[in-house]
Amino acid sequence: MDVKDKIVIVTGASSGIGLALSKMLSENGAKVALVSRSQEKLNNISKNLKNSFVVVADMSKEDEVRQMVKKVFDHYGSIDILVNNAGVGYYASIEDTKIENLKKVFDLNVVGPLVAMQSVIPIMKKQGGGIIINISSGTALMYIPNMSVYSSSKRALGGISLTANEELKNHNIKVSVVYPTITNTNFLQNAIKEQHMNLSNRNSQIPEVDSAEYVAEKVLYAIKTSESEIFAHDYMKR
Numbered sequence: 001m002d003v004k005d006k007i008v009i010v011t012g013a014s015s016g017i018g019l020a021l022s023k024m025l026s027e028n029g030a031k032v033a034l035v036s037r038s039q040e041k042l043n044n045i046s047k048n049l050k051n052s053f054v055v056v057a058d059m060s061k062e063d064e065v066r067q068m069v070k071k072v073f074d075h076y077g078s079i080d081i082l083v084n085n086a087g088v089g090y091y092a093s094i095e096d097t098k099i100e101n102l103k104k105v106f107d108l109n110v111v112g113p114l115v116a117m118q119s120v121i122p123i124m125k126k127q128g129g130g131i132i133i134n135i136s137s138g139t140a141l142m143y144i145p146n147m148s149v150y151s152s153s154k155r156a157l158g159g160i161s162l163t164a165n166e167e168l169k170n171h172n173i174k175v176s177v178v179y180p181t182i183t184n185t186n187f188l189q190n191a192i193k194e195q196h197m198n199l200s201n202r203n204s205q206i207p208e209v210d211s212a213e214y215v216a217e218k219v220l221y222a223i224k225t226s227e228s229e230i231f232a233h234d235y236m237k238r
Ligand SMILES: NC(=O)c1ccc[n+]([C@@H]2O[C@H](COP(=O)([O-])OP(=O)(O)OC[C@H]3O[C@@H](n4cnc5c(N)ncnc54)[C@H](OP(=O)(O)O)[C@@H]3O)[C@@H](O)[C@H]2O)c1
Pocket: 011, 012, 013, 014, 015, 016, 017, 018, 035, 036, 037, 038, 041, 057, 058, 059, 060, 085, 086, 087, 088, 089, 108, 135, 136, 137, 138, 179, 180, 181, 182, 183, 184, 185, 186, 187, 188, 190
């Protein structure tokens, strides 16, 4: 799909991959609904993005997710593309994992995107089609010590995406999952941590760190091609 004049929701638009993507979409003529919890940051970003619209929402809260989609629809009158990008990391061994934190991670990384999908699907069906992109992680394809909960949440999101893609084929709604690998954003600082993670193991498996813009280009490619799985690098393909 060409993004020009399309209405696009980007969650997690205040930083990192979501911010880079929102700028790129806007430069390509899309009208972007910028979603995160940080009103001031979003307002400042919106000043430079023509036809953008700020919606403050905590994507881990079901009601706020539904309200967010309603606000975007009321503002623009349609929704062509949803990018579920907001997410949080969690570093803890299985032994140290706190169930309370596991629930926080799954609420944001799995439940929020699922509720957002459920909210846009009826709108897209009525419009005759649409595109949903879910941002997973390369960790969903690996078994990395201290990342079991985070990688499982991203594996769940991948499973939901690929299944939805099959379910929605006849409605011209394409669902893609994008797998970034280590990307230069605030992700590590923002992650929930029960213990320090030994990054040396991880770095030995992953040869490079990508920029947020590099990953945003992959998301644009996913929107343009509707390929069901997009990997940041070919070596990640199974
Ligand atoms: N960076 C990496 O190495 C990497 C690798 C693989 C996958 N990913 C995935 O890429 C996505 C983007 O991450 P990033 O690297 O750009 O990280 P980031 O810089 O930490 O950005 C995270 C974004 O999510 C938003 N967010 C966090 N909690 C939220 C909540 N409860 N409700 C609404 N928005 C929330 C943040 O905004 P507010 O704080 O303003 O709410 C921020 O805009 C995530 O899904 C992450 O899992 C990242």
